[in-house]
Amino acid sequence: MSGEPTDQEDWRALSPRTLWLEALRAGPQSVRLLPVLLPIGLAVDWAYVAPALLAALLLAFGYSWLAWRRFRWRVAHNAIIIESGIFEKQHRTIPFDRIHDISVEQSPVARALEIARVGFETGAAADPRTGEVKLNSVSVSDAEELRRTIRLWREHALPQETEVSAVDDKSLFRLSTRDLLLAGFFNFSLIALGLAYLAVQWLDDLLPMDLLDPDTIVSFARQSGLELWLDANRWLFAIGLAAALLLVGFATGIIRTVLRNWDFRLSLGPRALRRVRGLTPRTDIAVPLARIQSAIVVTGPIRSMWGWHALYARSLASESTGAFDHQLVPFARLEAIDKVLEPLDVSRPGNAIEWQVPDLRVQAMPGAIAGLLLGLTGLGLAMLDRWEGPTVLIVSGLSLIYTAILAGCHRWAVAGTTLYIRRGWWERRLTILPFDKVQSADVCQGPLLRSLGCVRLDLGVPGVTAAASSTIDALPPETAVELRRRILGVQPRNR
């Protein structure tokens, strides 16, 4: 309580000109009211439409006004404090030390009104609902002052950054044309066939006959004598069809890969990785090394037979794109991947590492239950002499087998201060997670886990969109708690 300043005059409101912005925005937004207003006009009376629209706009404006009245902020001696909320009040404290940078944005209208939107980049900006930190509109002078305050704070608090020597980027990885084509080969995809089907369906109305109607095809076959030919050369036809499918699939894969990864280069600059790739569009992005949180090595059952892997880096999204995964290496052998991992300060698990298998029962349980239910349905259908019966039975059997395989693929291991998590059978992902990148750790337990005496360890890692890559299912509680202690015990290296 001692640190709470009591001076009340310090509070600032957002610029009242914010309300003009809100009012301007209300115009286009009132289009959304059309679905409500139209029925009123049609069913009741058109005379009510204008008053209803006015009432809605007034209500919206009243809400904006109330929100504006309730919003206030101030600069304390080492933090920014924001209070907001009409019904649920929120009091937010953002320490200066956590603000990496300040952005000042101005839309054309805002420029005319001489206000600016100030965004605080804290590294927590990923959840727009709760984590977004913004002052929607303050006067331009306030925005500039705020930026100065924080820049000053950072300068005196941070050690001066060492001079960046002007060295040329060091090449880390290049995808050769041979590997590019090979990668396309593994990218087999029948998506083109689906597109063709859609196209034919769409063209249906324009064509004189219905191409997808079996009757049309049969009658066409009869007329042209194709039927006789097919009957005579059944095997030839089947082989031809299969070959055509394969050709389409491989061609699609190769074309897509070439467009995306043409002349793929990854190089290491002074503080960032730089990646250039693609034909159209050719993209050039920089991934700051300090923002990379974890690395993921991906392979598949067929690719891994020849030792091909891909490498992704997970980083804090710096832009609004929401893409956390950066592909660093699309297709390479492990030696090439190791070379890229080196500047990231992580390494692949050695051969001697002891992989731990989480409780298989727990992992297989949900899939097994679903598979068994499906199996029972299939059995019931088969007993009723329905033709679907055997098919459903086969599907349920396959799903049971797949569940078992998948459960067996989830492993974890610890080496030094790095956690490795392996998952998946068709897409095999190995997540390399340094302890010091873990922000928080949950030990969770639902009814199913409780009945088996297990817990799940769920690690909060920046930039992880798919929760699965930072969780370990089904651990004994003691192991989970001990592991959590070890992980959280490692302090961050560079803040």
Add this chain to the structure above:
Amino acid sequence: MRPPEEDIISELASEETNLLPVDPSYESVMRVVLLLVGMPLAVGISAVDYFWVAAAGGPAWLLTLVAWGAVAAIAVLAPSRRYARIGYSLGHDELRVARGYLFRVDTIVPFVRVQHIDLRQGPVERAFGLSGLVLHTSGSHNSTVTLPGLPSATAVAMREMIRKHIQSDFA
């Protein structure tokens, strides 16, 4: 009260530090919120029952009875159970929050990792003088940790303590 084998997390909790309960009036807060949400629903269902089911000669009052019974049962039982599960401990460099009745979650956040701090207060909480503390860490997955049901003064004190840590760690 609860069978011992059910309570793996709480037991482990006592190994490290004992978890403190949140303010007892948070139970009432949860109850009031549940009633505020549940009663309009029950009223709506009663209306459906009265205007359509009864009018169509269906089993009159059955739906109404079930709806109000469910609301009453949930409002009586759920808050006390949930309250019993919420616990926290404030270590010298981390906050631990355990919560959840059916699905239990036990979270630890080192203060070093906190990016910014919210205090939250809904209308019902305000009436009871309670606040919730929300810690934001970096990133998107599991990035907020909420500790509800603290007396407002405690919540402010905890926020100030965590804030000091963020500064001292900085050097």
